[in-house]
Amino acid sequence: KAGVTQTPRYLIKTRGQQVTLSCSPISGHRSVSWYQQTPGQGLQFLFEYFSETQRNKGNFPGRFSGRQFSNSRSEMNVSTLELGDSALYLCASSWGGGSNTGELFFGEGSRLTVL
Amino acid sequence: TQLLEQSPQFLSIQEGENLTVYCNSSSVFSSLQWYRQEPGEGPVLLVTVVTGGEVKKLKRLTFQFGDARKDSSLHITAAQPGDTGLYLCAGVVGGSYIPTFGRGTSLIVHP
Numbered sequence: 001k002a003g004v005t006q007t008p009r010y011l012i013k014t015r016g017q018q019v020t021l022s023c024s025p026i027s028g029h030r031s032v033s034w035y036q037q038t039p040g041q042g043l044q045f046l047f048e049y050f051s052e053t054q055r056n057k058g059n060f061p062g063r064f065s066g067r068q069f070s071n072s073r074s075e076m077n078v079s080t081l082e083l084g085d086s087a088l089y090l091c092a093s094s095w096g097g098g099s100n101t102g103e104l105f106f107g108e109g110s111r112l113t114v115l
Numbered sequence: 116t117q118l119l120e121q122s123p124q125f126l127s128i129q130e131g132e133n134l135t136v137y138c139n140s141s142s143v144f145s146s147l148q149w150y151r152q153e154p155g156e157g158p159v160l161l162v163t164v165v166t167g168g169e170v171k172k173l174k175r176l177t178f179q180f181g182d183a184r185k186d187s188s189l190h191i192t193a194a195q196p197g198d199t200g201l202y203l204c205a206g207v208v209g210g211s212y213i214p215t216f217g218r219g220t221s222l223i224v225h226p
Contacts, residue, residue: 043203104148
């Protein structure tokens with residue numbers, strides 16, 4: 001069973017630019033969550049999509065957005081990049097159904113550096 | 116306020132030593148996970164515990180869920196350099212689909 005695939009793995013942007021990150025979940029998983037990881041804040045929840053709908057949202061500004069497609073693939077977008085957006089962005093998939101125990105399967109992450 | 120407190124934050128030990136990592140909260144969790152993350156990679160799920168008092172073993176790793184389902188511990192016996200990484204605990208409060216993560220324990224095992 002193929003794991004969670006994130007692209008790109010590394011990217012460098014400058015302040016004010018925008019970036020789009022992509023995530024392909026494990027086949028059969030309908031939930032995709034996005035997390036931002038920094039040394040100072042740890043793993044912080046951005047949002048979760050289930051069946052193309054945003055089901056949960058964390059406390060991030062509107063510059064952070066996402067979407068999910070009918071094949072469960074997801075993208076997240078960050079507009080007007082700031083230096084503080086430099087982080088490892090992790091995508092995680094799960095089945096997401098009613099008996100969900102919270103287990104997440106993570107991709108390798110996209111390392112974003114904002115200069 | 117961090118929902119899940121992990122301790123210690125950093126741990127540097129010699130190969131062969133034993134260690135315990137703690138994950139504490141004032142909230143009751145319906146389930147709790149432990150993950151290990153290596154540098155430049157995503158976290159990898161190690162175990163899920165759901166029943167108060169539950170103990171699970173994974174080779175040299177022993178995981179325990181507190182009786183009240185508010186805390187958990189991870190014990191590693193005879194640590195090896197391959198155990199080096201960031202250990203994260205994550206808890207799910209009943210009715211939620213979203214686990215909350217602790218900030219992690221960074222473990223280095225020296226050969």
